[in-house]
Amino acid sequence: MSSFAKPISGVHRTSVDRPLRLVTGRAGTSVSLDNVELSFADRRGEQRILESTSLDIRAGEFVCLLGPSGCGKSTMLNLIAGLLAPTKGKLLANGRPIVAPSPKRAMVFQDAALFPWLTLRSNIEYPLRLQSIDQGEREARSEELLRLVHLFRFADHYPHELSGGMRQRGAIARALATDPEILLMDEPFAALDAQTREILHAEVERIHTLFRKTFVFVTHNVREAVRLADRIVLMGTRPGRVLREVEIALPRPRPANDLRMSEIANDIANIIASEVEKVAREEADDAWLAPANSVRVGSHRHLGGSI
Secondary structure, three states: OOOOOOOOOOOOOOOOOOOOOOOOOOOOOOEEEEEEEEEEEEOOEEEEEEEEEEEEEOOOOEEEEEOOOOOOHHHHHHHHHOOOOOOEEEEEEOOEEOOOOOOOEEEEOOOOOOOOOOOHHHHHHHHHHHOOOOHHHHHHHHHHHHHHOOOHHHOOOOHHHOOHHHHHHHHHHHHHOOOOOEEEEEOOOOOOOHHHHHHHHHHHHHHHHHHOOEEEEEEOOHHHHHHHOOEEEEEEOOOEEEEEEEEOOOOOOOOOOOHHHHHHHHHHHHHHHHHHHHHHHHHOOOEEEOOOOOEEEOOOOOOOOOO
């Protein structure tokens, strides 16, 4: 493991925009999963999604959940959000049980999920309307947040008039509107091109440094996790479980071309390679293209052997 993948000795702050007046009321809070399990029954019997999963996330920490498809990353996010209830175990935010969704825990999805019939400004103000915040404060908060994500000039545009990256920045602004303690992000940049992802990585890093809220970020991209995380939680699959935790001891901001990030990313990729291969084998059914480019197939598939 790289010498930089170890406990962080100090917090490295970066220069950020002026502090916001209206949306810095709550800092991040802690999250704790204690032997959490999730299962359901279907025609094949009991299906275990997560087993014996324990994880403690510190207040203000940026944690990335990293692993292959089917390892329970999004499930853990939905549990923390209060959208799912565990079959077993305890799930706490700031020491209190999570039993339902709360504006203190906001989510950003892979699809920005902005309402297409509302302008960007109205999308950001929508959760404030649900909380009966008066119009003056709604307008002030939305302006501050639009400026935070550099979209103030596009406040009156509709989602279809914005690029994918702009829509995701708008979704982040909307998530911050209720001043949450925890920001949950489910592969929010997976559908974007590489250049746009790099821009948004810098934006998310800047926002985290500014607010010190707790971020829980789901990704299957190793380099993205190393770029953003204070700590990476490596997940194993079927059933999902925590394999290992890696602290990222690199100063911020982290430039995209930092060779130390590449070194750590390679080390982590090697750790989870067997889990990635496990998923690939299961999804390939009875055919598997091995890394050495030899093809293995079931014995019943002769593939024209009698010709």
